[in-house]
Amino acid sequence: MSTTREHSEARLLVPSLMFIALVVAAVASLGTPLITSVATTFHVSLDSAQWTLTISLLSGAVATPVLGRLGAGPHRRATILATLAVVVAGSALTVLPLPFAWLLVGRAAQGVGLGLTALMMGVARDHLPEGRSADTIALISVVSIIGAGVGYPLAGLLTEFGGVRAAYGLGLFVTAIAFLAAWRSMPVAPKGRSAHVDVAGALVLAGGLFLVLFLASETSLWSRHLAVAVVLAIVAVLLLCVWTASELRSKAPLVDVRAVRHPAVAGANLAMFVGGIGMYLLLTLITRYAQTPHSAGYGFGLTTFVAGLVLVPFSVLGFVAGKLTPRVRMRIDAPLLLAGSAVVVGGGFVLFAAARSNLAELFVAMGVLGFGVGSFSAAMPGVILAVTPKSETSSAMSFNYVVRSVGYSLGSAMGGLVLAAGTDTGRLFPRDGAYTTAALVGIAAMAITTMASLALARQRSPETNPTAAPTGAPSQGRSKSMTGSPEGRPEQERKEADK
Structure with missing residues (x-):
């Protein structure tokens, strides 16, 4: 009976890891397409409604390193289930007919779920075969990005037909399913782990x-x-x-700062920070441009739902890139993939700056952005985990996701500042040229990301086997995959190292 259950749990593990990462990302991003509807429904200003997004990003950034440290200990399963219970409770608060302050509390609870992405990677690395864990970790990283593209159109459609509560009801439904999936499939952490917060x-x-x-x-x-x-x-x-x-x-x-100073980890976090600014900047620019009414002299005046559909190419091509990247990773080093991905995102900026006169061009630019972000996200764990022991997977990746959250927030803010500077006095919308200026800023950010990735590729020391080496230890050989073990190393030696 127990053997049958173990096989069932193993079979459900990978889909559950992917689904949980997708759900927490999609639910946390629900605030973006609903800001205007929240302001109207709750009779608050747009600045106040903006906090339905900001507070989820804040709680996620704070919770991520804490959950990463708890996930490195013996109570990882309990941590995952408790966190998802908090997310479900928060989702319920967003649906109930309560005042605006309770909506913010619910959104903060939903944002805590963003810290689970790194824990999903830790589970994959501990409980899946080496090659499969590498592919799964890459896809977890990707779906944590494209989750926004999945949630936007659905949230917009539900808002148009059932109001903002109906859109948040979608979050309650999927988070409840995610909790059940985790309850059914999440294994306990390997023995011998310890964690102190x-x-x-x-x-x-x-x-x-x-x-x-x-x-x-x-x-x-x-x-x-x-x-x-x-x-x-x-x-x-x-x-x-x-x-x-x-x-x-x-x-x-809470975070092993000494390990973060390792050249590979520090370089990857720098690339993630600057790249995150550029990636979220372009996502913001395209979405805002598509919703700008024709009366501004440009834009397409799309509804929330139709504007959400513009993100479909982002999600689809992002997922395709995530599936392809682990195969390419066998032939090209991860830092070079980061550099190539940054160039692709920069190409998306160039397309947006040069051609945005019709909706099809926005779809193309969004698709290019999705492909670049997908490959960048899939390659990123390879740089960090190559020098990180299994026991520290959740903690190391959680710091990277904090860096990503801050980069995304700064990218959104930078776009707002540039567009505000390009708005004439007495006018509601910025000049069309302000979008071109913002795109040039994004091109500069991706150029810096590319150079940082290339420098990392040149200076990076040979990778160590993360299952045997201490965090930040000097490398002893080049790893074959992103969770890596040196070619030709006997299987018995790897098993003993894992023990």
Whole structure:
């Protein structure tokens, strides 16, 4: 009986990992297409409604390193189930007829689920065969990105027919299914694991990240109260510096900062940060341009639902790239794939800057963006996990996702600032040329990402076997795959190293 159940759980594991990563990403991103509807339904300003997105990004950024550390310990299954229970409860709050403040509480609870993506990677690396775990980790990384493209059109359609509560009801439905899938398929962590959460460090990190995301979302603060914004930015930097210093001294850090300083990990996080700014900037520009009414002299005046359909090429080609990348990874080193992917995203910026006179051109630009983001996301874990032991998979990837969240927030804010600067006094919409200026900023960001990835490819030391080497240890040989083991290494040696 137990053997039959174990086979059933193993068969359900990969679909469950993919589904959970997709659901938490899609649900957390529901705030974007619903901002206008939330403002109308709850009679609040657009700035206030914007917090339905910001607060989920904030709670996700704070929860990710904490969950990553808990996921490295013996109670990973319980951590996953408890987190999904919080997400389900938050989803229920967004559906119930409660005041706006409770909607924000629910959105914050939904955002906590973003921290599960790194845990899904840890489960895959621990419980799947080496080759299959590499492919699965790559796809988990991809679906965590394209989840937004899946949720947008569905949320828009439900909003048009049933209102904002119906759209959030979709989140409640899929998160409940995700919880059941996790309950049925998630295995316990391997024996011998331990984890300690640095509560004080988590609070300092939360304060620093809150200020960073607050300053990124409240773009008007920079134009109306520059001195206040500068002071808050300085406080944010100081908090993050204090957190880094305390993590270096801690015997049980929330994030192993020493491992983060490894050239491969540091280079990958830098590429993720700058690349994230560019990727989310283009996603924001295309979506906003498509919804701009014709009265502005450009744009297509699309409804929320139709604008969501513009993201379909992003999701489809992103998934295709995610499926192809692990195969290409066998022939091309991961940093070179990052560089190539950054070039593809830069090509999407060029297309948008040069050709956006009809809707088909926006679809093409979005498809190019999706392919570049998909391959970039699939290649990223290969750089980090090649020098990371199995026990630290969740923690190492969680830090990378915090960096990604901050980059995405800054990309969105940067787009808002450039477009605001290009808006004439007394006008609601920016000049068409402001979109071209923003696209040039994105091209510069992707050029920096490309150069950082190429530098990483040149300077990167040979990869070590992550199942045997300590975090950040010097490399001993080139790994064959992204979870890697040196070619020709006897199977018995690998099993002993895993033990």
